Amino acid sequence: MxxxxxxxxxxxxxxxxxxxxxxxxxxxxxxxxxxxxxxxxxxxxxxxxxxxxxxxxxxxxxxxxxxxxxxxxxxxxxxxxxxxxxxxxxxxxxxxxxxxxxxxxxxxxxxxxxxxxxxxxxxxxxxxxxxxxxxxxxxxxxxxxxxxxxxxxxxxxxxxxxxxxxxxxxxxxxxxxxxxxxxxxxxxxxxxxxxxxxEENPSSVLKDTILVVKDPRVWLIALIIFTTYSVYCGQTYLTPYVTTVYGASVAIGALLGIIRSYVLQMAGGATSGFIADKIGSSAKVLFVGYIMLIICLAIFIILPGNKALLPIVIVNMLVLGFVDYGMRGIYFATVDEVKISISVAGAAVGFASFIGYIPDAFIYTLMGNWLDKYPGQLGYKYIFIFLFVMEVIGLIVSMLLLRLIKKNSYHTSGEDFSIDK
Structure with a gap:
């Protein structure tokens, strides 16, 4: 009871x-x-x-x-x-x-x-x-x-x-x-x-900072956030992409924007979380997610600007959004998977977030400049190529994270990120 x-x-x-x-x-x-x-x-x-x-x-x-x-x-x-x-x-x-x-x-x-x-x-x-x-x-x-x-x-x-x-x-x-x-x-x-x-955590700010910055697990989590969040930011331009390049109406573009921003967030986050728990690893789900994002971005890169391809573009856009929201929903679960101690989990999350959300500071300016400098489909191609490279990096990082988990047996040994290390 x-x-x-x-x-x-x-x-x-x-x-x-x-x-x-x-x-x-x-x-x-x-x-x-x-x-x-x-x-x-x-x-x-x-x-x-x-x-x-x-x-x-x-x-x-x-x-x-x-x-x-x-x-x-x-x-x-x-x-x-x-x-x-x-x-x-x-x-x-x-x-x-x-x-x-x-x-x-x-x-x-x-x-x-x-x-x-x-x-x-x-x-x-x-x-x-x-x-x-x-x-x-x-x-x-x-x-x-x-x-x-x-x-x-x-x-x-x-x-x-x-x-x-x-x-x-x-x-x-x-x-x-x-x-x-x-x-x-x-x-x-x-x-x-x-x-x-x-929990007693009498260590100084400087000591915790040094420990977090030196730990490879925290850096890998930070890079996973960085690469996943880059796609999240880039999704902003998918609505104008389907309207200006493929001729979708403004109403359809707005509807797709709502579905991408809200419906996919609900569905993707919950689905990835349950899958991660079912197989016992958020890192493995992230690895598969990167492969799917790379495929989606490759499709955007190679597709010509033929308006007859609009249905394919819409499906690809929705799959990309679903996967990316799913990855966003679980990337902080890796903090537990690599056994970072709860006593310094806040510092680890804070540093990983600081690095991971850096795209907010530059990505909109960068992508907006590409769209101004290269009007039409070419500007969007640059965006997709940039995101493709980000996700390849993310795939490599997720492989390193899985290797680190396996090598050190964090998921079975119970080794913690101790403030005394």
């Missing part, structure tokens, strides 16, 4: 983490769905809105690694609850449509509370919900659950926006609803999530 109660509470905790994960980033990325209303309400130029994104991105990138160290020393429950509430309070202020300067400060603040006190704590909290045999499914369900929450909340709040006039007043409602939901999730997190058994 106690076992059933524990299992039920564990799934409730995972559900809350999924709920929070689908809500917390809606405010910093509000421009994705409400660009024009946001621009009008704040009276900002396109460059100024771009600057808000840049400030958020820069602060977020800086915060990944120290956020991991923080997660190793403080309660994940308290850090997550604080992050949700702080993000929501920032949202209530944002709904007053402050000055450009204050918007810059607010986005820097969001960069801190959605990464520094949140990201590594989230990954560590999910890891603590189950043993090694369940990591793939837990992280996969987190990815799928985030997609489901983002979809349902987005559609519901969009309906409110439409009913409230689709203007500044309606946008204020949107912001306040997301802010309120974030705070509610914070309260639920505080009362429902459990703290892990306290």
């Amino acid at each position: 106690d076992s059933k109660k524990h299992s039920f509470k564990r799934w409730i905790m995972l559900s809350i983490l999924c709920l929070g994960g689908g809500i917390i980033y809606q405010l910093p990325f509000l421009r994705f769905a409400y660009y024009i209303p946001m621009q009008k309400a704040l009276g900002l130029t396109n460059m100024q809105i771009g600057n808000l994104s840049s400030v958020y991105g820069i602060v977020a990138m800086i915060c990944y690694f120290p956020g991991g160290w923080l997660a190793d020393r403080f309660s994940c429950r308290k850090m997550l609850a604080f992050s949700f509430v702080a993000t929501g309070l920032g949202g209530f202020y944002f709904s007053t449509f402050p000055s450009y300067r204050m918007c810059i400060i607010l986005h820097a603040f969001w960069g801190c509370v959605t990464i520094f006190t949140y990201w590594a704590a989230l990954i560590k909290a999910v890891r603590m919900l189950g043993d090694s045999s369940e990591q793939g499914r837990l992280y996969g369900l987190l990815e799928g659950g985030r997609g489901l929450v983002s979809t349902l909340a987005g559609l519901a709040i969009l309906n409110v926006f439409a009913k409230m006039g689709q203007d500044t007043y309606g946008l204020a409602w949107v912001i306040n609803l997301y802010a309120g939901l974030s705070i509610i999730v914070g309260i639920l997190t505080w009362f429902v999530l459990e703290d892990s058994e306290k």
Whole structure:
């Protein structure tokens, strides 16, 4: 009976983490769905809105690694609850449509509370919900659950926006609803999530940093994130690709964008997680995933710009998205598979995230430049070739990771990444 109660509470905790994960980033990325209303309400130029994104991105990138160290020393429950509430309070202020300067400060603040006190704590909290045999499914369900929450909340709040006039007043409602939901999730997190058994970790920041940076397992995980996330970023250009090169209508392009962004996130993340647990290795699933991504990208590279090939392009696009979201859903499960100790898991996740999400800093500028410099299909070919090379690198990295796991028998010996090594 106690076992059933524990299992039920564990799934409730995972559900809350999924709920929070689908809500917390809606405010910093509000421009994705409400660009024009946001621009009008704040009276900002396109460059100024771009600057808000840049400030958020820069602060977020800086915060990944120290956020991991923080997660190793403080309660994940308290850090997550604080992050949700702080993000929501920032949202209530944002709904007053402050000055450009204050918007810059607010986005820097969001960069801190959605990464520094949140990201590594989230990954560590999910890891603590189950043993090694369940990591793939837990992280996969987190990815799928985030997609489901983002979809349902987005559609519901969009309906409110439409009913409230689709203007500044309606946008204020949107912001306040997301802010309120974030705070509610914070309260639920505080009362429902459990703290892990306290682990003593008296080592210094410098010592943990040196240990993490020197460990090849962390670097391999970081490169897996980097190469997988590169494809995720590159998917942004698939919608204009099918419309400009293959003649798909704008409506079809938008529909494919929605399916790619939400439906595939839900399906891919959950599926890969269950497969990883079934075969007992997330690293093996990643290896197969890289092979599939390489095939999909090769198809994009060799296909001519014949409009009759649109159905093939659409199928290939959906397969690519499904596989990539599946890989995103489980790459943090490898932290447990290589037996990195829970006492420094936050630092490892923080450093791997810092390296892995670097594409955010350059890839959109790089690919946008290619599309401007080489109009038509040629610009997209450069994008696909770049991603193809990234996935070949990823395949090699996944092979090295599997070899490292086998060589050192991390999955059977129980050797941990100890702070004393």
